[in-house]
Amino acid sequence: MTGDPVGTHRVLEPLGALPQAAERLDTDPAIRDDEVRVRVQRLNLDAASFRQLAEKHGGDGAAVRAEVLEIVSNRGKMHNPVTGSGGMLVGTVEEVGEGSPLGLAVGDRIATLVSLTLTPLAIEDDLASWDGLTEQVPADGYAILFGRSIAAKLPDDLPMPLALAVMDVCGAPALTERHVRRYDDPVVVVIGGAGKSGSLCLAAARRAGARRTLAVVPHRAEAELLEPTGLADQVLVCDARDPVALRDAVAAAGGPADLTIVCVDVPGCEGGAILATAVGGTVIFFSMATSFTAAALGAEGLAADVTMIVGNGYVPGHADLALDLVRTDAGVRGLFERRLADG
Amino acid sequence: MTGDPVGTHRVLEPLGALPQAAERLDTDPAIRDDEVRVRVQRLNLDAASFRQLAEKHGGDGAAVRAEVLEIVSNRGKMHNPVTGSGGMLVGTVEEVGEGSPLGLAVGDRIATLVSLTLTPLAIEDDLASWDGLTEQVPADGYAILFGRSIAAKLPDDLPMPLALAVMDVCGAPALTERHVRRYDDPVVVVIGGAGKSGSLCLAAARRAGARRTLAVVPHRAEAELLEPTGLADQVLVCDARDPVALRDAVAAAGGPADLTIVCVDVPGCEGGAILATAVGGTVIFFSMATSFTAAALGAEGLAADVTMIVGNGYVPGHADLALDLVRTDAGVRGLFERRLADG
Numbered sequence: 001m002t003g004d005p006v007g008t009h010r011v012l013e014p015l016g017a018l019p020q021a022a023e024r025l026d027t028d029p030a031i032r033d034d035e036v037r038v039r040v041q042r043l044n045l046d047a048a049s050f051r052q053l054a055e056k057h058g059g060d061g062a063a064v065r066a067e068v069l070e071i072v073s074n075r076g077k078m079h080n081p082v083t084g085s086g087g088m089l090v091g092t093v094e095e096v097g098e099g100s101p102l103g104l105a106v107g108d109r110i111a112t113l114v115s116l117t118l119t120p121l122a123i124e125d126d127l128a129s130w131d132g133l134t135e136q137v138p139a140d141g142y143a144i145l146f147g148r149s150i151a152a153k154l155p156d157d158l159p160m161p162l163a164l165a166v167m168d169v170c171g172a173p174a175l176t177e178r179h180v181r182r183y184d185d186p187v188v189v190v191i192g193g194a195g196k197s198g199s200l201c202l203a204a205a206r207r208a209g210a211r212r213t214l215a216v217v218p219h220r221a222e223a224e225l226l227e228p229t230g231l232a233d234q235v236l237v238c239d240a241r242d243p244v245a246l247r248d249a250v251a252a253a254g255g256p257a258d259l260t261i262v263c264v265d266v267p268g269c270e271g272g273a274i275l276a277t278a279v280g281g282t283v284i285f286f287s288m289a290t291s292f293t294a295a296a297l298g299a300e301g302l303a304a305d306v307t308m309i310v311g312n313g314y315v316p317g318h319a320d321l322a323l324d325l326v327r328t329d330a331g332v333r334g335l336f337e338r339r340l341a342d343g
Numbered sequence: 344m345t346g347d348p349v350g351t352h353r354v355l356e357p358l359g360a361l362p363q364a365a366e367r368l369d370t371d372p373a374i375r376d377d378e379v380r381v382r383v384q385r386l387n388l389d390a391a392s393f394r395q396l397a398e399k400h401g402g403d404g405a406a407v408r409a410e411v412l413e414i415v416s417n418r419g420k421m422h423n424p425v426t427g428s429g430g431m432l433v434g435t436v437e438e439v440g441e442g443s444p445l446g447l448a449v450g451d452r453i454a455t456l457v458s459l460t461l462t463p464l465a466i467e468d469d470l471a472s473w474d475g476l477t478e479q480v481p482a483d484g485y486a487i488l489f490g491r492s493i494a495a496k497l498p499d500d501l502p503m504p505l506a507l508a509v510m511d512v513c514g515a516p517a518l519t520e521r522h523v524r525r526y527d528d529p530v531v532v533v534i535g536g537a538g539k540s541g542s543l544c545l546a547a548a549r550r551a552g553a554r555r556t557l558a559v560v561p562h563r564a565e566a567e568l569l570e571p572t573g574l575a576d577q578v579l580v581c582d583a584r585d586p587v588a589l590r591d592a593v594a595a596a597g598g599p600a601d602l603t604i605v606c607v608d609v610p611g612c613e614g615g616a617i618l619a620t621a622v623g624g625t626v627i628f629f630s631m632a633t634s635f636t637a638a639a640l641g642a643e644g645l646a647a648d649v650t651m652i653v654g655n656g657y658v659p660g661h662a663d664l665a666l667d668l669v670r671t672d673a674g675v676r677g678l679f680e681r682r683l684a685d686g
Contacts, residue, residue, distance in 0.1 A: 006618065006645050008587050018586050018614055020644045118644050148646040171643065243361050244351050271361055275349065285635070285653075292628070292635040292653060300514065300656035301363045301461050302349050303491040310628075310635060310651035313643035 002099055003032035005147035010120050012076070019118035019146075025076035027122040027144070033099035034147035038091040038110065040121070043137040044164060046087040049080035050135040056082075061132025068137070072123050079117040086116030087135070088168070089143055090154070101147055111167055112143070113150040113319060120144040152319035161340055162333075163323065169197035170322035171313030172263060172286045173204035178315065179259055179282055180204070185211035189250055189257035189276055191240045192264030193217060194226040197286055199335045201261050202231040203325045212254050216240055218264075225338070229331030240264060246272035262287050262311075270294040277306045286311035345442055346375035348490035353463050355419070362461035362489075368419035370465040370487070376442035377490035381434040381453065383464070386480040387507060389430040392423035393478040399425075404475025411480070415466050422460040429459030430478070431511070432486055433497070444490055454510055455486070456493040456662060463487040495662035504683055505676075506666065512540035513665035514656035515606060515629045516547035521658065522602055522625055523547070528554035532593055532600035532619055534583045535607030536560060537569040540629055542678045544604050545574040546668045555597050559583055561607075568681070572674030583607060589615035605630050605654075613637040620649045629654035 003009045009032070011022040019025055031037050045053075045068075057063035072078050078086050093108040104110065112119060125140035145151055155163055180186060188205040192198040193215025202213050215232035217223050223235045238249045240262075250257060256278040262269050267289045274295070277283050283306055285295065295308050326333050346352045352375070354365040362368055374380050388396075388411075400406035415421050421429050436451040447453065455462060468483035488494055498506055523529060531548040535541040536558025545556050558575035560566050566578045581592045583605075593599060599621040605612050610632045617638070620626050626649055628638065638651050669676050 004587075016585060016587055018641075018645075020641070021614070114644055114646065115640065150646045242359060244347075244359055271364070288636055288639065290635045292633045292638075293631055295635075295653045296631065296655060297458065298361075298363070299653075301457055302361070303457065303493045303657050304655070305657060305659055306655065308653035308655055310638045310642075310653060312639060312647070312649065312651055314646050314648060316648055 001032050002034050003146060005034065007118065007146035010144065010146075020115065023075065025120045027076045027120045029122070029142055031095055031097050031144065033097045034101065035097045036093060036100050036102055036104055036145040036151070037095045038089070038143045038145060039094045040089050040091040040139050040141045040143050042090040043078060043116065043139050044087045044089070045078070045135045045137060046080070046083070046085035047135060048083045049085045049087065052080060052083050064132035065127050065130055069123060069127060072121055077116060077119055077121050084117070086119075088112050088164070089116060089119070089121070090160070090164070091143065094142065102145060102149065102151060104151060109154045110151040111154055111164055112145065113152055113167060113170070119149070150314060155323055158323065158326070162326070162336055165196060165336055165340060166200070166322050166326050167319050169200060170318040171315055172197040172261070172311065173200040173325060174315035174318035174321050175284060175311060176201040176261055177204045177208040177321065179284060179309070180208035180210055183258045185209065186258030187212045187214070187255055189214045189216060189255065189260045190232070191216045191260065191262045191269060191273060193232055193235065194222040194335065195263055196336060196339060198263035199226070199229070199231055199332050200322055200325055201263060203329045203332045204321070205259070207325070214250060214253050214255065214257070216246065216249070225335065229334060231331045240272050241266065241268040243271035243275045247275040250276040257281055259284070262290065265289045267291065271298045271302070274299050274302055274304045274306055277304070279305050282307045282309060284309045284311050344375050345377050346489060348377065350461065350489035353487065353489070362420075363458065366418065368463045370419045370463045372465070372485055374438055374440050374487065376440045377444065378440045379436060379443050379445055379447055379488040379492075379494070380438045381432070381455070381486045381488060382437045383432050383434040383482050383484045383486050385433040386421060386459065386482050387430045387432065388421070388478045388480060389423070389426070389428035390478060391426045392428045392430065395423060395426050407475035408470050408473055412466060412470060415464055420459060420462055420464050427460070431455050431507070432459060432462070432464070433503070433507070434486065437485065445488060445492065445494060447494060452497045453494040454497055454507055455488065456495055456510060456513070462492070493657060498666055501666065501669065505669070505679055508539060508679055508683060509543070509665050509669050510662050512543060513661040514658055515540040515604070515654065516543040516668060517658035517661035517664050518627060518654060519544040519604055520547045520551040520664065522627060522652070523551035523553055526601045528552065529601035530555045530557070530598055532557045532559060532598065532603045533575070534559045534603065534605045534612060534616060536575055536578065537565040537678065538606055539679060539682060541606035542569070542572070542574055542675050543665055543668055544606060546672045546675045547664070548602070550668070557593060557596050557598065557600070559589065559592070568678065572677060574674045583615050584609065584611040586614035586618045590618040593619040600624055602627070605633065608632045610634065614641045614645070617642050617645055617647045617649055620647070622648050625650045625652060627652045627654050
């Protein structure tokens with residue numbers, strides 16, 4: 001029997017919901033023709049979810065562990081009901097349905113790139129190896145992937161923490177590359193250029209043919225981190241929440257931008273991103289702090305004919321593209337390794 | 344002296360803010376080189392703003408009028424501090440700076456297409472002709488347009504209420520036309536096809552070359568309104584908040600869509616719009632009820648390679664395009680006239 005590609009056949013309640021919106025999923029280990037079962041080795045809890053649990057329990061790791069077990073047991077997925085967020089998992093492919101389109105084989109070591117909030121999950125070891133004090137959760141159990149799930153094989157040549165950190169933000173450089181290619185020799189501005197997704201976007205933009213790359217960072221310390229990497233032609237220290245200051249700084253550095261990419265999770269960057277962008281240009285918002293109405297009404301109020309894109313974390317081939325950037329660009333790799341070392 | 348094109352020179356506090364974000368604007372009637380002063384005849388308050396004021400004052404029109412006067416006097420603009428919304432105005436051009444790029448001449452009758460939340464405004468008649476009971480506010484006073492403001496000349500051949508209703512939503516059909524032209528013979532789905540912006544989008548899509556247009560409406564009564572107009576090749580009665588139902592209904596009617604346009608102000612339509620759209624397709628969200636995170640995380644969770652666009656209300660030529668659709672398409676005009684008659 002073939003499943004629904006987006007997994008609605010695994011939804012127990014409310015019926016008709018998508019797995020992410022569902023209260024409870026079916027974790028039957030028997031897979032449908034287009035499903036894959038994965039033996040889980042590790043969960044990476046979403047940072048917001050782990051923080052909420054740790055704060056609620058005042059740092060009591062045993063209580064955090066008990067609540068994670070309770071959530072997974074009740075919901076059939078690791079979907080924090082307070083934060084609404086999940087995380088990702090690492091495991092080994094255990095069984096592949098003959099109709100699965102994911103291209104996986106038994107024994108492949110993979111990370112899931114869709115959220116734990118929509119992934120059927122059963123824990124079988126009571127999380128006995130986890131102290132409840134870190135986002136990284138050693139675990140034994142299994143998870144189910146649907147026909148349209150996304151999983152990436154873990155590379156052999158990169159340390160796992162580095163590979164996971166790269167895959168966590170791999171949608172941004174892939175979408176950046178696609179939009180850079182739509183322009184001839186564009187000027188690309190990356191707001192938050194010293195961050196993980198920002199540095200990957202800078203590298204992707206240059207490789208895709210950007211004529212000039214500008215990075216915007218909030219203070220001098222970030223600029224000093226980014227400048228030696230050479231990822232940006234110029235690094236601008238500017239508060240991206242100040243639209244006029246951002247517009248003027250970008251204009252003075254060779255702008256306006258043909259493509260502006262917002263990679264900082266700070267509210268209030270919509271107006272500046274719009275104003276820094278040329279007529280006919282594009283703004284891609286990857287920040288989850290983006291306000292839809294601020295973007296829509298802001299562009300209208302500024303009479304700005306710019307295309308505004310909701311940053312979609314899924315682009316075919318995104319994991320391979322991002323991993324390749326980290327392999328080949330020492331600047332990006334250095335920034336990632338430094339951020340991993342800083343915790 | 345030339346102003347800043349987006350009007351920051353008129354911001355009194357906080358300094359450096361854009362006019363929309365400002366607490367208070369400068370209403371000095373003396374214009375800069377690139378500004379235009381308009382003699383105001385009527386304000387059209389945003390529906391949400393008027394409703395909030397009417398409810399607050401329990402239907403006491405005099406109290407509503409007093410509060411509108413107080414807001415305009417304190418802020419130098421009609422920017423409801425509770426709802427954050429404004430409205431538009433109708434007036435006659437009184438003075439045009441020699442460097443104004445808006446193409447207006449003294450005596451032109453115009454409507455502003457940028458929000459009152461960013462338009463310097465002074466009221467000079469104490470709104471004496473207004474009873475405080477309607478969104479339409481007869482007024483005497485003046486307003487200032489900046490270099491990048493948007494104003495449209497009122498057409499002579501259409502009744503003013505019809506022209507204003509069309510101009511209020513004119514960004515949607517213009518952006519629809521642009522994106523339809525990016526595909527060859529696309530299938531276009533309009534969610535909320537019987538509404539004002541939805542019907543204009545259907546007409547614009549067909550004129551721009553859509554192979555097949557599908558309208559989604561929430562109940563049979565809306566379908567019966569829309570079907571006789573012939574604006575859609577097929578009208579689907581479906582709850583757009585039910586992603587699987589919407590996907591299946593669109594698929595059965597000739598989908599998936601190359602372009603899906605969301606025109607209903609109802610939360611929770613993101614997943615359905617994404618699922619109804621083909622790989623490589625585009626979703627344009629015009630609904631102010633759109634959740635940025637629901638769209639971004641929804642597409643990622645569904646492994647949907649679709650381009651998601653924040654509906655920008657400004658596209659050059661948008662008012663002329665929409666007015667022309669109403670002039671030439673009896674179906675659209677009939678729907679608008681019926682909605683205006685229903686109040």
